[in-house]
Amino acid sequence: MTAGRAAIVGAGPAGSLLAILLARRGHRVDVYDLRPDPRDGKGDGEGRSINLGLSARGIRALRRVGLWETLRDRLVPMRGRVVHRPDGSAVFQAYGTDPAQILYSVDRDELTTLLVERAAAHEGVRHVFGVRCTGLDRENAGLTLADTVTGQARGVRADFVVGADGAFSAVRAAMQRGLPTDHRQDFLEWGYKELTIPAAPGGGPRVPLEALHVWPGDGALIVAHPNVDASLTATLFLPRTGVPGAPGFDDLTGGRDAVRFLGRVFPGFADLVPDLAAQYAAGPVGTLVTIRTSRWRHAGRVVLVGDAAHAVYPFYGQGMNAALEDCLVLDDCLARHPGDRAAAFGAYQRLRRPHTDILADLSERNFADLRDGTRSPLRLARRQADLALNRIFPTLWRPLYTMVSHTDMPYGEALRRARHQDRVLRWSGAALAAGVALAAVKLTSARRTSP
Ligand SMILES: Cc1cc2nc3c(=O)[nH]c(=O)nc-3n(C[C@H](O)[C@H](O)[C@H](O)COP(=O)(O)OP(=O)(O)OC[C@H]3O[C@@H](n4cnc5c(N)ncnc54)[C@H](O)[C@@H]3O)c2cc1C
CATH class of the missing domain: 3.50.50.60 (FAD/NAD(P)-binding domain)
Incomplete structure (x- = not known):
């Protein structure tokens, strides 16, 4: 040939x-x-x-x-993600322990x-x-x-x-x-809409630029990538059809309803998009498929x-x-x-x-991790443990996210290693718990036998 x-x-x-x-x-x-x-x-x-x-x-x-x-x-380099919490505060999570581990928008x-x-x-x-x-x-x-x-x-x-x-x-x-x-x-029952967070009137960004911004919410999610002109392109993910108290795209047909809803779920977000109602009303809803x-x-x-x-x-x-x-x-x-x-x-x-x-x-x-995991104390603790172990054993221990996003290791191999690490953590957790229990038993019996 x-x-x-x-x-x-x-x-x-x-x-x-x-x-x-x-x-x-x-x-x-x-x-x-x-x-x-x-x-x-x-x-x-x-x-x-x-x-x-x-x-x-x-x-x-x-x-x-x-x-x-x-x-x-x-x-635009993204050195980590900024998670915007429901109380209006924001927390930065670096992508990895190595400063070279950055994504680019x-x-x-x-x-x-x-x-x-x-x-x-x-x-x-x-x-x-x-x-x-x-x-x-x-x-x-x-x-x-x-x-x-x-x-x-x-x-x-x-x-x-x-x-x-x-x-x-x-x-x-x-x-x-x-x-x-x-x-x-497989179609996800959620759709998405693109919204632009424009640069501030002075030309600077409205939120720190060198990060992916995530607004996790109940029944809604926003992820925003930065642009070189200091604007950000935000993607609003919502169920297509909502349930009482948690509307979806089909329920939020007017821009004003959407602004009210987003203001309630993501405090402060609406302030970043002055023409939010108009943008929401004009943008199409995209489908997500596997x-x-x-x-x-x-x-x-x-x-x-x-x-x-x-x-x-x-x-x-x-x-x-x-x-x-x-x-x-x-x-x-x-x-x-x-x-x-x-x-x-x-x-x-x-x-x-x-x-x-x-x-x-x-x-x-x-999807579940971004929507709920960025708020879950348990998942955050697991993430911290992963990063700490990665700092101590940089080649032996790598978080799954690091292997997927910052290496070219085949996806299957990355998952295999991550599962092995999970098992090690579970065993060490169980060993630690057993050690603590044993110590407690010994202490109690020592107290009982002491005069
Ligand atoms: C909301 C959202 C966010 C995303 N974010 C990321 C991200 O952060 N990072 C990431 O890596 N990926 C991301 N993706 C996925 C990414 O967009 C796609 O995986 C990527 O675009 C796939 O590239 P492709 O060239 O295979 O297909 P496409 O980008 O879909 O390109 C297909 C091309 O084929 C053309 N075409 C289609 N049908 C025909 C036809 N019948 N005749 C002629 N031309 C045709 C289209 O016009 C198009 O130009 C995201 C996707 C979505 C929906």
């Missing part, structure tokens, strides 16, 4: 990075996306600015294509623009925006593409197709049609990357990082099987899928 023509559907983080990696392997690459060209600076066409937390896996991927240093100035459009520009600098790469993939001929790597304005459809052919078209992937649906596939799609699917490829003709293969809830901040890491794993598999694309795609799925399934579980679990 020599380098052939690849057709990538989706110019999000995964599709755009993979275009660069494939071009570097000598492939000619056509990238198709239904959105407008990000290089035109019009955002996603819906006026939303979405920012994401970039961590070790994503950084490693960007380093591989030489973009990390270029992007660095456009990022990145504007999604800036990231994809940079990746698209870098890919376009390769002679064999072509981008076509404003086209929707509506069909796939999986045996012949053929695509049907419809212009998003005129609806006019045309067919294109390649040597292989990459589905990088997100959680509701058209490529995945067409590739799997009629073939035995285990497919599980996708676990057993078929990531078809022969050597079609392969999935990123959310198309494994969408996860955003509560571990890993979806994009995992999507970028997929591209590295696929790139490595192509390098290891230079004569056999089917073998490369097979190896990629075998290596990657067990870990992204584990990431899906971790991301589901972290």
